[in-house]
Amino acid sequence: MNVYFHTFGCKANQYDTEVVRQAFADRGAVVVDDPARADLAVVNSCTVTHTSEAKLRTFVRRLARGGQGLETVVMGCAAALDDGTIVALPSVRAVVGGADPGAVLRAAGLPAEASLPFPLSATRSGGQGVRSRGWLKIQDGCDEHCTFCATTIARGANRSRPVAEIVAEARLLAAHHAELVLTGVHIGTYGRDRTSHDTRRTTLGELLEALVRAVPAVRFRLSSIEATEVDDPIARLLIEAPRHLAAHLHAPLQSGSDRVLHRMGRHWYTAATYRKRIEWLAERLPILGLGADLITGFPAETEADHRATVELVRALPFTYLHVFPFSVRPDAPAARLRDQLPPAPIRDRAAELRELGEAKATAYRAARRGARADGVVSGRQGGKVEVLTEDYLSVYLPTAGWDLRPRFEVTVD
Ligand code: SF4
CATH class of the missing domain: 2.40.50 (OB fold (Dihydrolipoamide Acetyltransferase, E2P))
Known part of the structure; x- marks a missing residue:
């Protein structure tokens, strides 16, 4: 069987696809880069924005038009929330919510044990050419309930993998990768759910210390972490061990207005605590790649709220921004909030922040040129x-x- 893989969304999704890709390869399937040569396409879906789901539908329709008898299995977050739209798309053989490789194998008609043995990660290059960067998933799910996010519904509660398992997997991955990106849905909460196997909870900082000790040749990178969850052990590694932990933080901000953050359900930080932590880190890190996610036009966001966001972004040393105009996710609580904004201010505010992000990126690049x-x-x-x-x-x-x-x-x- 020739299988083609495609991933929408975040690094956690990319990791999940790698795991499924390896499970197929282990059962004799041939992984192909061209869908025209495939018998089956596995598409890992994302539900983070309205656009990502629209792109998924377009992509699946295009696959159906292009492949001779090609069937498609759709997995991932959008699949988990499917109301029948995805399963009705042409050539869709099955819709598998989540990322269980066994479930995807069975949906494709291949044998699979109830639970697949460790290691499940991408320990081989999979014929995709050079793969110096790999992903290491440390947890899945999230215990928070941000009102714009359907991810919690799709991926469930925080589930952290045991330290020993992650370290063993890192050792395997280190044979093929110079950099490993620690991924998950809410990695700053790593370990908070673990009580039975570990004598006490292990934090993300302690996990990082164990990984750096076990595989010192690898450069680790944090995928996305809340600014206020960068604790002192993580900060120490960023400052003192840049060869082991890349000087890069992607710290979702979403808004610089406490009023909007409150309506978003993001109760664990304010604009001031976010700013304080980032400024503390930036003062101590001569080099720092700093990114953030921002949502513009959240329900009831005023011009004053938006100005607060702009001012905070101006004040902090961001080197790039990911700006998302608010879009209604039917499965997320924000869809039911009053005072939804018309498209024009949502779009205009996004354009302003994107322009600011580009200017900051250009200035940072210019400052680093020649280094x-x-x-x-x-x-x-x-x-x-x-x-x-x-x-x-x-x-x-x-x-x-x-x-x-x-x-x-x-x-x-
Ligand atoms: S922290 Fe909020 S935005 Fe992030 S995954 Fe959890 S619920 Fe979604």
Whole structure:
């Protein structure tokens, strides 16, 4: 069986796809890069925005038009919340909510034990060429209930993997990857759910310390972490061990207005506590890639709320922004909030923040130009090798001069 994989959404989804890809390969399936050569497509879906679900539907329809007898299995978050729309798309064989590789195998008609043995991660390159960066999932789910988010419904409560299992998997992955990105849905809450196996709860900082001790050659990177959940052990590693933990934080802000944060259900920080933690870190880190997610036009957001966000963004040393115009997710509580905004201010506020984000990114890049950086190869295309620095800048070098090492010093251009 030839199988084609496609992933929408976050790094946790990319990790899940890798796990499923490996499960198929282990059962003799051939992984192909071209859907025209596939008997089956596995599409890992995302529900974070209205657009991501629209893109999924378009993509599945396109697969159905292009493949001779191709069938599609849709897995992931949007699949978990499917109201019958996805299953009715052309050529869809099955819809599997979540990311259980056994369930996806069975949906494809392949045998699978009830629960697949560890390790499940992407320990091989899978024929995709150079893979110097890998993903290591440390937990799934989230115990919070942000009113704009349907992820909690799709992925369930916080479930942390045991430290020993993660460390063993990191050792395996280290044979193929110079950088491992710690992924999950809410990684800052790592360990808070674990009481029975561990004598006491292990925090994310303690997990990181164990990983750095076990595989010192690897550069770890945090995927996305709440600013106020960067505790002192994590901060210490960021400051004192930049070769082991990349100087990069993606810290969702969503809004700079406490009123809006309250309506979003984001009770664990305020604009002031977010700012204080980021400023404390930025003062101590000479190099810091800093990103944030922002939502514009949340229900009842006023112009004054938006100005508070703009001012906070101006004040902090962001090096890039991900700006999302608010879109109604029918499964998320925010869909039922009063005072939904018309499209124009949602769009205009997003445009303003994106412009600000681009200006900050350009200024940061200019400030780093000519500096040496710790580079890890992240891909190859068009005769160039893409190298990712510790602070999340991409540098492109001609493939011709590359000696195939996965990690080396580069000059930021
Ligand atoms: S913290 Fe909020 S936005 Fe993030 S996964 Fe949990 S509920 Fe969703």
